[in-house]
Amino acid sequence: SSEVTQDPAVSVALGQTVRITCQGDSLRKYYASWYQQKPGQAPVVVIYDKNNRPSGIPDRFSGSSSGNTASLTITGAQAEDEADYYCFSRDSTGNHWVFGGGTNVTVL
Amino acid sequence: QEQLVQSGAEVKKPGASVKVSCKTSGYTFNSHYIHWVRQAPGQGLEWMGVINPSGDTTRYHQKFQGRLTMTRDTSTSTIYMELSSLRSEDTALYYCARDWSSGDSSWWLDPWGQGTLVTVSS
Numbered sequence: 252s253s254e255v256t257q258d259p260a261v262s263v264a265l266g267q268t269v270r271i272t273c274q275g276d277s278l279r280k281y282y283a284s285w286y287q288q289k290p291g292q293a294p295v296v297v298i299y300d301k302n303n304r305p306s307g308i309p310d311r312f313s314g315s316s317s318g319n320t321a322s323l324t325i326t327g328a329q330a331e332d333e334a335d336y337y338c339f340s341r342d343s344t345g346n347h348w349v350f351g352g353g354t355n356v357t358v359l
Numbered sequence: 360q361e362q363l364v365q366s367g368a369e370v371k372k373p374g375a376s377v378k379v380s381c382k383t384s385g386y387t388f389n390s391h392y393i394h395w396v397r398q399a400p401g402q403g404l405e406w407m408g409v410i411n412p413s414g415d416t417t418r419y420h421q422k423f424q425g426r427l428t429m430t431r432d433t434s435t436s437t438i439y440m441e442l443s444s445l446r447s448e449d450t451a452l453y454y455c456a457r458d459w460s461s462g463d464s465s466w467w468l469d470p471w472g473q474g475t476l477v478t479v480s481s
Contacts, residue, residue: 284467286404293454293474294404299467337404339468347420348394348466353403 254342255283257351263328264359273321273338273351281341283321285314288335288353297336298323325356333358361385363393363455363472370478376443379475381455388436389413392458394468395429395440397451405451409458410438445479452476 255275263269
C-alpha cells in the first residue's frame with residue numbers, strides 16, 4: 252500500500268481543466284513533485300518544488316498544496332497530455348520516499 | 360548534457376541475483392543522490408532505495424531489506440543496484456534517477472535512466 256494516495260483514473264474534455272490529487276499525512280510537511288509517464292517511456296518531472304516547471308513543460312501544468320493534499324492541474328488539456336501521472340514525496344517517517352499509485356488521465 | 364545510462368535487459372532464474380548499472384555523465388558525480396525505482400508490468404512506480412555517491416550511504420525500502428544492495432564506483436561515475444533471491448514478482452522495469460532537493464521539504468527526480476527490464480522466469 253502507498254502512504255500517499257491518488258485516484259486511479261480521471262477523464263477530461265479537450266481544452267478543459269483537470270485536477271489530479273495526491274493525499275497523505277506526509278504532505279502536511281513535505282512538498283510533492285509530479286511525473287508524467289507515457290506508454291513505453293520513462294517518467295518525466297512536470298512539477299517540482301511547490302510549483303516549478305522544468306524547461307520544456309507547458310505552462311498549462313501547475314501545482315499546489317493545501318493541508319494533506321497536493322494537486323496537479325492541467326488547464327486546457329491537450330491530446331498529448333494523455334498519460335499516467337504520479338506524485339512523489341517523503342514518507343510519513345521522513346526516512347524514505349514514496350510514490351502515489353498513479354492517475355491515468357484520458358483526454359476525450 | 361546530464362545523462363543516466365543503464366545496462367541492458369536481464370533474464371534470471373528464481374533464486375538468482377541481478378546487478379544493474381547506472382552510468383552517470385554531464386555533472387559532478389558526488390553532488391546528487393541516486394534513487395532506484397521499479398515498475399512491474401502494468402503497475403505503478405515503486406520506490407526502492409537511494410544512495411549517496413559521496414559517502415556510499417544508503418536507505419532502502421523496508422520491503423527490500425536484506426535483498427537489496429546499492430553501491431557506487433567513483434572511478435567510472437557508476438551506480439549499481441543488486442537484488443538477490445529473485446522471485447517472479449521481481450519481474451519489472453528498473454529505473455535509476457538523479458535526486459534534487461530544496462531545503463528539507465522538497466525533492467524531485469531528474470533525469471531518469473532509460474530503464475532496465477529484469478525478467479525472472481524458470
